[in-house]
Amino acid sequence: MSARLGRAAGRVRSLLDILGVLGLFDHVIGSDEVARPKPAPDIVLQALRLMDVPPSQAMMVGDAVTDLMSGREAGATTVATTWHGGDVGALLAAGPDLVAHAPGDLLVHCPAALVS
Template sequence: MAVSAVILDMDGLMVDTEPLYKTAWQQATRELGFDLHDQRYATIVGRPLPDCERILMEEFGPAFPLDALRARWPGLWRDEVERLGIQVKPGLEALLAFIASEPLRVAVATSTNADWAAFTLDRAGLAGRVDVIVTGDQIARGKPAPDIYLEAARRIGVAPRECVALEDSEAGIRSIAAAGMTGILVPHWSPSPEAQAAAFRIVASLHEAKDVIASLLVVPAAR
């Protein structure tokens, strides 16, 4: 198959920020008297902020103090960043080096907003390492709709069918499939049947993802 670009999710895929978000959201909701347990939290992973808020309102009901949550969790997240830093995921440097060694474009497609994405990539030492960054506040519909991946392909000038995209969330891998791209899932959870069906390949690490991409670049010898 022809591969011209690699598109990467950010949180949980490139950088190990999901535990920081989880701590911030769970602590904030707990302070407000609500229980965002792990199973509930899993329903918002990988989705843009407005969708996360909508899901929580549906889950907790109209009494849920959304404005108070908005005011509280970002500060808790930044506290976690200052305490723990933002670490890149194992295998990311090797993956980016491999992409740079090939005639491939590279983009980031993240559900977070532009300011938070820039902050995260800068803190992780990844600023300037990709050609294009598309964020959740720049598209009409968030993951699992295909909009963000289609926009990333448009900005780098590559047809969706020539893109390989990497995700760690179910919403993300469904977004990739809906965009008509080849999706590699690097989960930190047990993939549902829907996620398994959406993925071209499921791997345990970015090291394995790099090998899958390399195999897709190999042109079969003519017979």
């Protein structure tokens, strides 16, 4: 996985470490590490810079309207997730580019990647 966005970075890194998955992430960026939190695009743009990926080749996958706003303003394709049980109506009303009803739905939209 490439990046996990949002919340205080130290807390997220600690949780990922406790779960034994921190090593699966190249970067973890917290909202405390950018000038403006979501819905501003700062955190998405920072992740894209760190991964050297242009926004046109990125997807911002989220379960909140602020995720979609942030991704859209950054120039990424926005993907709304519906499996979380939150306010799906508001999420869909925000006009995402794509909708994923299950995690596996994301794979249809992702190019094949080499796994080392």
